[in-house]
Amino acid sequence: MEAGGLIKNWTRETSDQYGRVPVLLSHDLHQRSMFSDDGLASLLDRYPRDRLGVYTMGNDPQNWRTFVRGDAGNLSGEALLKAVKTGRFWLNLRAVNEHLEDYDALKQEMFSDFDARTGQRSLKQDLGVLISSPNAQVFYHLDIPLVLLWQIRGVKRVWIYPESPEFAPDTDIESVVLRETEEEFEYQPGFDDNAWVVDLEPGMLANWPQNAPHRIENQNMLNVSLSVEYLTMPAIARANMLYYNGFVRRRFGANPDRRNDVGARMWIKAIAARALKLAGKRNAYQKASPVRFRVDPEIEGGVAFLPEREMA
Numbered sequence: 001m002e003a004g005g006l007i008k009n010w011t012r013e014t015s016d017q018y019g020r021v022p023v024l025l026s027h028d029l030h031q032r033s034m035f036s037d038d039g040l041a042s043l044l045d046r047y048p049r050d051r052l053g054v055y056t057m058g059n060d061p062q063n064w065r066t067f068v069r070g071d072a073g074n075l076s077g078e079a080l081l082k083a084v085k086t087g088r089f090w091l092n093l094r095a096v097n098e099h100l101e102d103y104d105a106l107k108q109e110m111f112s113d114f115d116a117r118t119g120q121r122s123l124k125q126d127l128g129v130l131i132s133s134p135n136a137q138v139f140y141h142l143d144i145p146l147v148l149l150w151q152i153r154g155v156k157r158v159w160i161y162p163e164s165p166e167f168a169p170d171t172d173i174e175s176v177v178l179r180e181t182e183e184e185f186e187y188q189p190g191f192d193d194n195a196w197v198v199d200l201e202p203g204m205l206a207n208w209p210q211n212a213p214h215r216i217e218n219q220n221m222l223n224v225s226l227s228v229e230y231l232t233m234p235a236i237a238r239a240n241m242l243y244y245n246g247f248v249r250r251r252f253g254a255n256p257d258r259r260n261d262v263g264a265r266m267w268i269k270a271i272a273a274r275a276l277k278l279a280g281k282r283n284a285y286q287k288a289s290p291v292r293f294r295v296d297p298e299i300e301g302g303v304a305f306l307p308e309r310e311m312a
């Protein structure tokens, strides 16, 4: 299509597939100096340290409870990047666009191109940066918003599973919307037979249907990705429909099936959910995960687990 846009290979076929099945696109953002080692160290120095999500995790893709939060203290961006290269970390810089002007400009550049191609208006746009270690993984989970995953450095394998109750039961997806639980779900290795799998390389970009479960494993090198979230009006309606279903299941013992809630039924439930929230019935419960370790570049692997009593 037209020159100058960030997304390079959006075709008519992409327009047909977008939103219904995973789509794979290309870009050249990975060539920008903001993602060099110096650029990333600067990003880590400038991003508010108290917002930085620092995690480590085990090797078994079924054992998501090993994904635990840590604290990077006041390590310099350079030292932290070095620790990520040699350790087993997942750094999540959420909503960088809200904190740094250069990333806000990047977010606007992305969405002006993306919205022109989809013909939609993206709302609640959020640009996050993921800086993660060789072989690190993100466990099977789903996101409520829509996602564009831009690969910048390194290679990661992404499994995307069908959005159906077989892979994410109604009760579980409702729990995420009601914020009762973290976003991880029970994963069975046999699910992989039905997954769409891609090795995401620098310059590649993936999108998948709303709420489709997925998991990620890095190859053996530093990975940098941009996790860009957004919503559209139908996507907001769908999230609200799930909220309504979760509410009536818990309050009235109803047994709704989200596969029936399309078209007008989805919108009616969405409006009802909005009314519920305005009436103050919203469940604001959100679990803050405790800090379990400190990043310590002086020790092998860099993960210094805290004794139980010191956990913040």
Ligand SMILES: [Fe+2]
Residues within 6 Å of the ligand: 141, 142, 143, 147, 214
């Ligand atoms: Fe995700």
